[in-house]
């Protein structure tokens with residue numbers, strides 16, 4: 212009895228796990244000399260994250276097209292590592308239970324992701340580069356950014372599907388139990404990765420094409436495939452993807468649509484804050500995110516469904532990937 216009471220009170224006290232699957236904050240840090248805990252200049256710095264309840268963040272290593280891709284990706288990682296070392300309540304999480312313990316302790320869990328496998332560089336031995344990133348915490352990999360690379364076709368340039376090297380990369384990611392992220396990928400790449408995938412596949416920051424016909428948004432077939440894999444789709448806040456005059460209600464429309472096509476369990480959050488986005492009215496930075504949960508509640512989403520979008524859907528997918 213006492214144990215039950217203790218467990219119930221522990222549950223009542225644990226903070227809601229709230230994940231944002233796509234933050235470009237490392238790019239702002241590197242290019243503007245800002246730190247994760249900057250009081251000004253970031254949309255998803257620690258003060259904004261804490262004010263909005265986000266406690267699990269995917270920090271993205273994105274090498275711009277015109278850069279030394281591998282060097283830049285390592286430099287972004289180093290910038291994150293340095294801040295994490297300095298901050299006492301921010302840590303890089305390598306496993307789901309580790310991330311949850313950090314969150315339960317009131318700290319922020321950081322997951323490392325590469326956006327665009329061009330970040331692995333041009334060497335023949337890209338596998339050892341992948342392994343170096345993995346050792347330093349890489350847990351998610353976006354296969355492409357806005358242009359096709361040696362591994363896969365992008366939605367940005369009408370690219371094709373996976374190349375032979377791309378198939379080898381998918382296999383290596385699965386062997387290392389790294390989450391594959393198909394945001395930005397061409398439809399062919401997405402379907403090749405997703406169809407028959409033994410583990411959940413995610414699209415970290417993409418909206419629904421049926422609501423807003425943009426190359427970066429997902430077709431119903433892609434939404435269904437990701438849902439069938441057990442994966443999640445992070446709602447992207449970038450106004451051109453949401454729709455003209457984007458606001459909280461329109462972001463919620465995408466949530467409703469993703470849920471209609473793929474079930475409530477497919478919906479997650481991938482704001483793209485600090486990624487040079489045009490923000491919806493009412494969602495100007497990470498402190499404003501609770502307004503989105505309020506909107507979903509008004510629309511009849513249950514508390515459990517909202518907790519799913521907040522982070523539990525992603526935790527389910529990530530746990531499944533790590534378990535394989």
Ligand SMILES: [Zn+2]
Pocket residue numbers: 326394395416
């Ligand atoms: Zn992106």
